[in-house]
Amino acid sequence: MENMFKRSILGAAVATAAMASMSVSAYEIGQNNDFSVEVYGVAAISIVNYDGDKTDKATGAKTDTYTGYDYENESRIGFRAGKEMFENVEVFMQVESGYVGEDGTGATLGNRDTFIGLGGDWGKVRFGRMLTPMYEVIDWPYANPGLGASWDWGGDVKFNRDRHGDMARYDSPAFGDFTFNLATGRGDKAVDGNNFYGGAAHYRLADMVTFHAAFETETDRKVEDAKDATDGSWSYNPDGTQKEWTAPSDAVAAQYADTFGYLVGFEASLPAGFGLAGAWKSGESDVKGGAKSEQDSYVIIGQYWNGPWGVKVGYTENFESEVAGVKQDDEDSVVSGQLMYVHNGFVPYLRVAQRDIKDDKAQTETFVVRVGIEYGF
Template sequence: MDKIFKRTLVGAAVAFASAGVMAKQVGVNSDFDVDVYGVAAISVVNYDSDVTNIDKTSDNYNKVTNKSSGYDYENESRIGFRASKQMFEDVNVLMQIESGYVGENGDGATLGNRDTFIGLDGSWGKVRFGRMLTPMYEIIDWPYANPGLGAAWDWGGDVKFNRDRHGDMARYDSVDYDGFRFALATGRGDKDVEDNYFYGASATYKAADFITFHAAVESESDRELKAKSDAEYCQKAAGCTVDGVLIGHGLETKAAAAATMVDTFGYLVGFEASLPGGFGLAAAYKYGESEDLAAGGKTSEQASYSIIGQYWNGPWGFKVGYAANEESKTGSVKNNDEDSIISGQIMYVHEGFVPYVRIAQRDIKGGGEQNETFVVRVGLEYGF
């Protein structure tokens, strides 16, 4: 028994020593500067919606309103890792990998979901390769989307003309030239679509301590908005019913459709200003168009704008914002799809914690529906 006990101790010691060697090997590059960062953020939000279905087959719209409401916990917590090390004089290697939001059940929280790249930087600027925000979307998202304007301003538009966070990208960011900075990016929109490339640029100029101007532009060639579909056929030997009509075996029920391919272009201009007495103002205008390559060059276009005011008194902050998508047009035809959001937020900053309360009224049109939603959100954020 004593021999068995001694062998067990020896085995445990060997295993422990081996684990130490493994740990040392894993940490062989520990001279890298490594930073762990993240955000702990959760909120409870209640949506009170009136959805109006509009039947346009008659002169008088048949409006049927469905009411729905309910609350949800939204978990936007995330974590990331950064590392850097000097490779040559004035050339540092840098990398980053960041998880997505936890969400409902963690599906989107995988590492690499948000900005994840490897690159180089120095006194000449910074170049990165991988998954990042495009230069234009970086400005769209901040400072012009907070508080709670994203459902219209960020991604609610009906004409798709820009990317947001995207992989297969090369991006260069300049150093600061007396208040002026710029960024350039290019990459594949969809690696499986031939000749699908996007190009983007942004510029920021801090003209004085109290005002900063922003501008951005983005274009893309051969973007696939809708994939092609094959024809569908009735498969039952005795015939089958499609839309209430009995058809015979082997007859086509849905015709094949070619992919919808477009060329896109968009731009943004805006400013943010710090005003006396703790007040601040930010506003931006963006415009985009999408040219259907298979429909004789027919172009869809839409303009949007965002206006945000804020006031700070010590640790207390107040924000109010309004964002709207104007009615889009395809050719000369208006599409009855304008959207708008008005939102207000009160927040308090203490020891890095930011509890807040936000209310918003959303009026979102499109797809034969008008969705009017009153939103109340109570949340807490802490960055580390």
């Protein structure tokens, strides 16, 4: 739903009141103008139950983890505005809040895509905080339904950003069935030489299949903070007797890496309401003065729609990462299914997923059930 505003109603009311009281000066909040302003957002909440256990790799001991239910409020709001500055040059901006979450602390304006840009029939260029071209494809169409714990952010080798500030991004117009995106920016502005570059290309074939390809590379990304030297120390039992000795350690310098990752994938609209999508991504992180880490992942998603009813199933897997060519026994996977119903803009849904996530110390298996509703405006 689009809303057109003249800024500011409150300012006009204050000015009118001041004139009516014969004040010698009138005060106006904001300025009347002819910018087009849109308020948009998503109302989204779900109740989710986690039932899982963690197995210690060294001892084989199992413990319950992530057990219980939670309400997850992903509602958010945003504002867009734009106006033609010159012929074929429009100035536009966007400010979007984060998810409401538990207590609103993450819902600050500017938490999600927030930028100012220029656009025309030559494309658009934006500056600010937004998705990188590669992560935009990772997140959609390949993370839904509920595959993000492995596909989006569960990898053990970090080779791409997601939503990030200090970025300049160009999005091309359509050249027939082909479009592309380019971006560059600072990774950590406190680190000299930490810059990233990325791009994506999209080609639609015969109105049935869209192919995606993306890459991202970064120099001098900090992968581990510096650590100060420590003295040796004892820990103690409740009765005051010595329990365990921690040896002293030398200071450790921060570690930096050059990273590179890529993705290739497709999404296809098939007859009779069926659809299929899949992607492969791979990346590496080469620590300066250290070892190179590598990891591959893939995802496959199928869906079926019959009128307002939709079913979506997906599977993703991170293969074992390798450090200096040695496998790390840290593969993980998620299998998920979702039933949806669309009516008058509302989307109630039921999602179930099985997560099998490994790290260097433990394997965590979690069964997830989520029931929610979303409405975009």
